[in-house]
Amino acid sequence: QSVLTQPPSASGTPGQRVTISCSGSSSNIGSHTVNWYQQFPGTAPKLLIYSNNQRPSGVPDRFSGSKSGTSASLAISGLQSEDEADYYCAAWDGNLNGDVFGTGTKVTVL
Amino acid sequence: QVQLVESGGGVVQPGRSLRLSCAASGFTFSSYAIHWVRQAPGKGLEWVAAISFDGSVKFSAGSVKGRFTVSRDNSKNTLYLQMNSLRPDDTAVYYCVRDRYQLHEAAAGCFDVWGQGTMVTVSP
Numbered sequence: 001q002s003v004l005t006q007p008p009s010a011s012g013t014p015g016q017r018v019t020i021s022c023s024g025s026s027s028n029i030g031s032h033t034v035n036w037y038q039q040f041p042g043t044a045p046k047l048l049i050y051s052n053n054q055r056p057s058g059v060p061d062r063f064s065g066s067k068s069g070t071s072a073s074l075a076i077s078g079l080q081s082e083d084e085a086d087y088y089c090a091a092w093d094g095n096l097n098g099d100v101f102g103t104g105t106k107v108t109v110l
Numbered sequence: 111q112v113q114l115v116e117s118g119g120g121v122v123q124p125g126r127s128l129r130l131s132c133a134a135s136g137f138t139f140s141s142y143a144i145h146w147v148r149q150a151p152g153k154g155l156e157w158v159a160a161i162s163f164d165g166s167v168k169f170s171a172g173s174v175k176g177r178f179t180v181s182r183d184n185s186k187n188t189l190y191l192q193m194n195s196l197r198p199d200d201t202a203v204y205y206c207v208r209d210r211y212q213l214h215e216a217a218a219g220c221f222d223v224w225g226q227g228t229m230v231t232v233s234p
Contacts, residue, residue, distance in 0.1 A: 031216070032216050032217070032218070032219070033216060033217045033220070035219065035220050035221070037155070037221070039155075044205055044224040044225065044226055044227055045155065045205075045221075045224060046224070047220070047221060047222050050210065050217075050220045050222070051217055051220070056222065088154065088155055090155075090157075090219060090221075091219065092216075092217075092218045092219035096171075096172070097169045098157050098160065098169050098170070098171055098219075099145065099147075099157040099160070099218075099219035099221075100157065101154060101155040101156065101157065102154075103154055104154040104155070
C-alpha cells in the first residue's frame with residue numbers, strides 16, 4: 001500500500017501551471033530525497049525529477065520539484081497536451097528499508 | 111544502449127512458484143543496486159525488493175517477505191526474482207529497475223532505468 005499521499009487528479013489548460021503535492025513522514029521524505037516519475041498508459045514509468053529538484057538529461061525545464069520537511073511538490077509550468085499522464089512521487093523509507101511510492105496523480109490537460 | 115529486459119512472466123495458479131529474470135546490457139551491471147517494482151492492473155506502483163550491487167544486501171516489502179527472494183548473477187548480468195506461494199493479489203506487471211545510488215545512500219531508491227515489464231497473473 002502507498003505510504004505517500006498525493007491528490008488523485010489535477011488539471012489545467014495549456015500554458016497554465018499545475019502543482020502536485022506529496023505528503024509523507026519523517027522516515028521517508030523527512031530524511032531521504034524525493035523522486036518523481038511520469039507514466040503514460042501502457043508504458044513503464046520514467047524518472048522525471050530526482051534528488052528533490054534535479055532533472056535528468058532530456059526532461060524539459062518546465063518540470064520542477066521542491067521539498068520542505070515531510071512534503072514535496074512537483075510543478076509543471078506552461079502545461080502542454082503531451083504532459084497528460086500519471087505522476088508518482090517516491091522516497092526511500094528508513095523504517096521500512098524500502099522505497100515507498102505516492103498514490104499517484106492523473107494530470108489532465110483541458 | 112542501457113537496457114533492462116524482463117522475462118518469465120505468465121499465468122500461474124495460487125500457491126505455485128515462478129521465477130522472473132532481468133537481463134541487463136549497456137552498462138556495468140555489477141556496479142548498480144537493482145530493484146523490482148510492480149503495478150497491479152489499474153493500480154499504482156509498489157516497490158517489491160532490492161539487492162545491492164554485489165548481492166550482499168537485500169531488502170523486501172512486507173507484502174512479499176518470506177515468499178519472494180531477489181538474487182543476481184553479475185557474471186551473467188542478470189537479476190532474478192523467485193516468487194513462491196503466489197497469491198491472486200500478486201497479479202501485476204513486474205518491472206526491473208536500476209538505482210542511480212547505492213542502497214546505503216540517503217538518495218537510494220532513485221530509479222533511472224526501467225525495463226518494459228513482465229506480466230504475472232495468479233489465477234485458479
